[in-house]
Amino acid sequence: MTGRPRTLYEKIWDAHVVERRADGTCLIYIDRHLVHEVTSPQAFEGLRAAGRQVRRPDLTLAVADHNLPTTARRGPDGKPLPIADPRSAEQLAALEANVAEQGIRYIEPTDAAQGIVHVVGPEQGFTLPGTTVVCGDSHTAAHGAIGALAFGIGTSEVEHVLATQTLLLKPSRPMEVRAEGTLGFGVSPKDVILNIVGQLGAGGATGHVIEYRGDVFEKMSVEGRFTVANMSIEAGARSGIFAPDAAAVAYLEGRPMAPRGEEWDRLVAGWRELRTDEGAVFERSIRIDANDIAPSVTWGTSPQDVLPITGKVPHPDSFADADRRAAARKALDYMGLTPGMRLQDVTVEHIFIGSCTNSRIEDLRQAAEVVRGRKVSASIKQALVVPGSGLVKRQAEAEGLDRVFTQAGFEWREPGCSMCLAMNPDRVPARERCASTSNRNFVGRQGPGARTHLLSPAMAAAAAVTGRLADVRELMR
């Protein structure tokens, strides 16, 4: 390559170009492909119809997560329990038949390592810094937390990767989100990314890959970085990425699928180059002052509809843009909220702590710290804690967190996507309200008519014990 200073994104991109076409489209090699049950059956069907094979089953890892019920996976006799919903069962059966036929590594629902695909990938050391990672799921950018170039793809692209281990892509535009300052008491990585999405807007980063830079992200734990990178798509970004540092290396070292010995040392040495060069140009750059971020919550039906917990439900007329005014009116109607109402006066009936955004051990620790010694409010109908993987669950149990939650009145579940997306039995009924650590508050996302407020694990815990959207800082004093 030339000596032109490059961004981290451009370095990973350049290292994966198989062929460059005259119009700028590149054939990009894909190092890691994660497959789940929902977006893959039609891809395998397409392969079969064309008489094609999976080119690199060894670079592919499958795990079911979206459809799986989060109740017990084995009966009293120790045998795996079937899924009651016949359509979910059929989708799981299709995945299992496809991976068996193509020789793809598969983590079964009853395996201790099973979990949400974006928790499992890094946890197993399958996804590594500097690799290109794809999955038929828009939250794939999560793997950017450890310095992978990771992005979500559709099912036709899943088929393309299965068949060729490549994708035909146009480069995205590099964008910098720089956060400086110190996060205040009770402020979490979730609050940081919600505020970034609020500032950029739901389509504000379309066509871009965000690199998260600045001392806030350098000091942030790797688990916090997963939360941030995960929600890059909520601002429309193709991907989000952090330069891999010592913390990322320490996170990955010794993971089951991570290389060992000399190969590991060689890789780690190479990862030192994975940072944006001095003088590299970002097409866009935004700055966030961390000192300004408060524990936050969404009020509407787009993740961009975010406010500090101390705020009030906005008046639709307060938006300058006509589209935004119309959208706010519809959103408030759907959410059953009145302009001017204090967010802290909004009562909730459901609590969901989980999802690929916030189901890792640190998330559970932060929620447990708030819950410890308290009870879930009597007004709460259901409060779920759904660990992101069996290994997270086991770790939490070793730390006694499960008892903190269950003694308070939470249900302690098996790993999966759960109440994030209404594809399995965990749902929020129509016109009921959920304080949720997931990533989307879209209309119907948690079930038809369900009302979602996105927030951090600690804030979800605060909502659980108070029965309303609450300022976690007041509980932690």
Next chain:
Amino acid sequence: MIPVRRIEGRAYPLGLANIDTDVIIGAEHLKTITRAGLGRHAFETIRRELGNVFADPRFEGAVILIGGDNFGCGSSREHAAWALLDMGIRAVIAPSFADIFAGNAFKNGIVTVALEPPAVQRLMDVASDNPIRIDLESMSVTTPAGDRFDFHLDPFRRSCLLDGLDEIALTLASEAAIRSYELRTGT
């Protein structure tokens, strides 16, 4: 893929910014192992609203959908494109599109036409009584009222649409380059 040159017909003037793929097709309907039959579940929440464009007999059989900014944001589910296709939609016109949706639409031969907001607004108005015509060769949108709006399409995507090319077959022609990449990088 079937070649696409021209799309002409009535258009649903839906509007609305940030139409997400959960709204296009709810998660409950993703529990399928085929691409077929999703159209009747498309836009379920909008179809429940009184006076929605999908219930309006003027737009019956529409082949174009006109949306707002950031159309198709959210989930990567290609089911959204399959649902649109199954309900007869061959093109979507909007001020901007989410990246993954635009890719999914393209792979299914659905043309995504990005136009400036005033042009989209004008087409929303015209669509209430008139058909709209999208021509891929001239890359223009025209109406019987004499409007003409030129649009840009990625040249690669345009030629794939015009020629109905199978992208996987195209890539497999680069097998030697893929193999040499794997050897060079030790992958």
